[in-house]
Amino acid sequence: MPELPEVETIRRGLDKFILHKRIKNVTILCDKSFRGDKKLVVNQKIKKIDRRGKALLINLSNDMWMMVHLRMTGQMIFEGGEKFAAGHPDGGFTEQMPGRHTRVYFDFDDGTHLYFNDQRKFGFIAVMDELGLKEDKFLSKLGPEPWNMSEDDFWNMLQRHKAAPIKAVILDQSNIAGVGNIYADEGCFYARILPWRRCDSLDKEEADLLLEGLCKVMQASIDSGGSTMKDYVRADGTKGSYLEKFAQVFRREGLECRRCGAMIEKTRAAGRGTHYCKGCQK
DNA sequence: CTAGGATCCTGTCAGC
DNA sequence: TGCTGACAGGATCCTA
Numbered sequence: 207m208p209e210l211p212e213v214e215t216i217r218r219g220l221d222k223f224i225l226h227k228r229i230k231n232v233t234i235l236c237d238k239s240f241r242g243d244k245k246l247v248v249n250q251k252i253k254k255i256d257r258r259g260k261a262l263l264i265n266l267s268n269d270m271w272m273m274v275h276l277r278m279t280g281q282m283i284f285e286g287g288e289k290f291a292a293g294h295p296d297g298g299f300t301e302q303m304p305g306r307h308t309r310v311y312f313d314f315d316d317g318t319h320l321y322f323n324d325q326r327k328f329g330f331i332a333v334m335d336e337l338g339l340k341e342d343k344f345l346s347k348l349g350p351e352p353w354n355m356s357e358d359d360f361w362n363m364l365q366r367h368k369a370a371p372i373k374a375v376i377l378d379q380s381n382i383a384g385v386g387n388i389y390a391d392e393g394c395f396y397a398r399i400l401p402w403r404r405c406d407s408l409d410k411e412e413a414d415l416l417l418e419g420l421c422k423v424m425q426a427s428i429d430s431g432g433s434t435m436k437d438y439v440r441a442d443g444t445k446g447s448y449l450e451k452f453a454q455v456f457r458r459e460g461l462e463c464r465r466c467g468a469m470i471e472k473t474r475a476a477g478r479g480t481h482y483c484k485g486c487q488k
Numbered sequence: 489c490t491a492g493g494a495t496c497c498t499g500t501c502a503g504c
Numbered sequence: 505t506g507c508t509g510a511c512a513g514g515a516t517c518c519t520a
Contacts, residue, residue, distance in 0.1 A: 209513070238496095260514080277514045279498080294513080296499090307498090326497045328514065344515080370491065379515075387513050456513090477492075479512080 208276040208293045210260055210352075210384025211427035216282050217257045219290040220264075220320075224252050227314040229266075239309035239324060242333030246270045247312075259348050259383030263339070271339045273332045274322070279307075280329035286318025296325065347380045352421045355382065357410075360417040364405040372408065373401035374476035376420065385420060388456045389427070391481045393420040395455045395465075400487045402475040426452050455481040 208216075228251045232244045250266035257263065262274040262282075274282070281293030285303055296307075303321045304311055310322040310331055322331060332342075339345065350359065363382070367375045373394065376385045385393070394401045396419025399412055408416070430452065454464055459472035459481060468485025 212513095275514085277496095278512070279514095324497095325499065326512085326514095328496065328498095367490075374491080377514090 208260060208280060209386030209389055209424075210257075211389070211424050212292060213257055213260050213262055213276065213384075214428050216276075216292045217255050217262060219284065219292055220252075220255050220262075220282065223284045223286070223288065223290050224314065224318075224320055225255065227252055227316060227318065229312050230315040231313040233304075233311050233313075234309075235304065235311075236309040236324075236327060238327060239322065239329065240331050240333075244333070246333050247272065258345060259351070259379055260386070261345060261348075269336060271334055271336070273334065273339065273342065273345070275329050275332075275344070276324070277326070277328035277330075279325040281307075281321075281323040283321040283323060284318065285321070286314070286316070293323075294325065344379070349378075349380050349382045351383050352385070352417065352424060355417060357414045357417060361410060361413050364408060364413055368406040369404055371402045371476050372399065372405055372416070373478070373480065375405055376416075377476060377478070382420070384424065387478050387480075388453070389420060389423050391456050392423040392452075392454060395419075395481075395483060395487060396423060398487050400482060401480050423452070455483060457481065 228249065229247055232247055234240045234244065246268065247266065247270070250268050250270070252264060253267050254265040255262070256265065260275065264272040264274065266272070276293050279294040281291060283289070283291040283303060303319065305323060307323040307325045308321050309324050309327065312320040314320070334342065364375065373390050375381055376390050376393065377387070391401060393416055397412055397415035399408065399416065455470050458470045461470050462468070463470055463483040463485055466483065466485040468483055470481060470483050472479060472481050474480060
């Protein structure tokens with residue numbers, strides 16, 4: 207679930223809570239969740255935290271990097287006086303850490319901790335140097351951040367995928383970075399287009415609106431703390447607000463469309479569960 | 489080059 | 505209650 211806004215929420219949280227802390231120890235509870243040599247991480251300070259698309263990039267004082275990808279079910283949880291947790295929304299947020307789904311955790315020298323939880327083990331943390339980061343298969347193919355794309359860039363990108371369904375194209379990270387299933391559906395709703403339409407069936411106006419929609423829904427989500435962010439202070443399970451407050455179609459099947467009153471439906475498109483309004487998406 | 493399907497893994501939920 | 509199959513918000517690898 208973690209898409210661009212959720213990962214950006216984590217980035218901001220970590221910026222607040224772990225910047226400049228020194229890693230005292232790394233515990234790997236699941237081998238496949240941690241790639242590379244943990245010795246390169248131990249005793250290093252957190253120098254900088256960046257993000258590209260859905261990837262979190264943590265720079266260490268020895269100039270190594272940890273790339274974190276949460277995939278479907280990853281979460282990052284910081285504990286130490288205050289608590290910060292974001293990512294996949296399941297009960298793991300409130301469990302005692304390390305929990306059932308904790309795969310890797312870091313102890314900092316001030317006694318605080320950072321946990322990487324991941325129910326399905328699709329996510330990972332990878333240690334690499336600057337060159338490795340540059341040549342990383344995922345990162346090097348990654349498309350632009352949505353807000354760095356001009357309307358013409360987006361239009362030209364669509365032209366390269368004539369017959370493909372629009373949703374499949376915006377979900378492909380090499381075309382545009384950070385869009386996942388939630389924001390793909392929300393963006394299509396914003397632009398009033400059905401997600402399975404062929405790229406070459408969109409006119410320029412619809413394409414412009416789609417790019418605008420993707421940027422707007424993701425920005426709104428970042429501004430509200432991501433769709434799944436929990437609380438900063440206590441582990442009371444307070445829910446993030448994006449889905450409840452802003453989602454127009456995602457997980458609203460059977461409910462009324464807030465724009466036209468028709469019933470939101472769910473189907474399958476581009477191999478994914480897809481939510482749309484039959485009334486106002488054409 | 490693009491497009492579609494299987495796959496990694498665990499958990500949950502609907503239906504019988 | 506227990507079993508089974510479908511499905512879950514991602515990305516990759518393989519085939520056509």
